[in-house]
Amino acid sequence: MNKMIRLNLLILTLIFTLGKTHLIAQNQEIKTFYDDQKSKVKEVFQQANGVKNGVYTLYYESGSLAALGQYINGKREGVFVDYYPETGDTLRVSTFRNGKKEGPSVSYFENGNISQKVSYVENQIQGELISFFESGEVRQRASFNADRPNGTTLIYRESGQVLEEKNYSNGVLEGEQLSFYDDGTVSAKSNFKKGQIHGEQISFHEDGSIRSKANFKKGYQHGEFLQFHSDGSLSKKGKYKNGDPDGEFKSYHPNGQLDEVSKYKKGFPVGTFTSYYENGANREKTYHDRYNQLSQIISYYETGQVMKVVNFEGGRQHGMTIVYHENGNVREELPYRRGKIHGIQKIYTESGELVAERFFEEGKLTRQTDLRKKEQ
Numbered sequence: 132m133n134k135m136i137r138l139n140l141l142i143l144t145l146i147f148t149l150g151k152t153h154l155i156a157q158n159q160e161i162k163t164f165y166d167d168q169k170s171k172v173k174e175v176f177q178q179a180n181g182v183k184n185g186v187y188t189l190y191y192e193s194g195s196l197a198a199l200g201q202y203i204n205g206k207r208e209g210v211f212v213d214y215y216p217e218t219g220d221t222l223r224v225s226t227f228r229n230g231k232k233e234g235p236s237v238s239y240f241e242n243g244n245i246s247q248k249v250s251y252v253e254n255q256i257q258g259e260l261i262s263f264f265e266s267g268e269v270r271q272r273a274s275f276n277a278d279r280p281n282g283t284t285l286i287y288r289e290s291g292q293v294l295e296e297k298n299y300s301n302g303v304l305e306g307e308q309l310s311f312y313d314d315g316t317v318s319a320k321s322n323f324k325k326g327q328i329h330g331e332q333i334s335f336h337e338d339g340s341i342r343s344k345a346n347f348k349k350g351y352q353h354g355e356f357l358q359f360h361s362d363g364s365l366s367k368k369g370k371y372k373n374g375d376p377d378g379e380f381k382s383y384h385p386n387g388q389l390d391e392v393s394k395y396k397k398g399f400p401v402g403t404f405t406s407y408y409e410n411g412a413n414r415e416k417t418y419h420d421r422y423n424q425l426s427q428i429i430s431y432y433e434t435g436q437v438m439k440v441v442n443f444e445g446g447r448q449h450g451m452t453i454v455y456h457e458n459g460n461v462r463e464e465l466p467y468r469r470g471k472i473h474g475i476q477k478i479y480t481e482s483g484e485l486v487a488e489r490f491f492e493e494g495k496l497t498r499q500t501d502l503r504k505k506e507q
Contacts (some may be wrong), residue, residue, distance in 0.1 A: 206230030399423035
């Protein structure tokens, strides 16, 4: 006899023993149904003078047992058990007093292992809540007061290492919050005030060196932002104002060369964004119009030769997009209208020979021609 069967027998014995104790008066058995034909029983319970009083049974529509417990004077009292629909194994065992959860409540995986342990006082979670992985390892430990997390909550990996450490005060995050790598070293730390991130947030590389530094004010990123490569060299810098990027941002390759320069005003992109290869050559230029919307993107080969020109209107791809071979000859011409290919796409060889045409209407290919086959 496995532990789940023993548990179910113990629960059933307890419920029916308690139920008989309170069935001194003659009760009427009531049944409710899922269907009008009354072929699928939903509930079976005892009723005296219009009030539930005695053993209560709830079924799934499939007919399997869903819950079992007892009512006294119309309120749940004592042990209530919920069951899995397919296997009939115990899902949850809770205790009630005068219609409210009171005392321990234990939930189970279908394999019989505990998934959660918690206690209630007056229908509210009180004290320690522990949840588990199906393997039996602890997933989370938290302290509650009057149904709210209060104090330290620890979240674990299945290996047993702490993944996160959170601190609460009356249900809201307060103070230092920590995240960890697999080996237990800190991956990030931040501070919260009255439920909002506030102050400095620092993330770390696995070797313990700083990955990034950011500042927050009442939940919004505000102030200088710095990001670093694993060797400690600067990767990115910029500033935020009330949650929005504001001013110039610069990012760098590990060799110290500029990677990208961009500019924002109140969160909106402004002017030209330029990105670079590690040798300092232009990689891409992104242009914005006076309405802060994309107007054009030009990509480059590392040699400096233009690779691609994409045009935009109203933030959507519009007009002719041209792709180039590295020798400077056109590779493709793609006409766009309001974000969709519309017109004739032309494809060229590196020597400049037109080899194919594709015809599009509002993004849908209607026909295509292989000019090389025609010549043959």
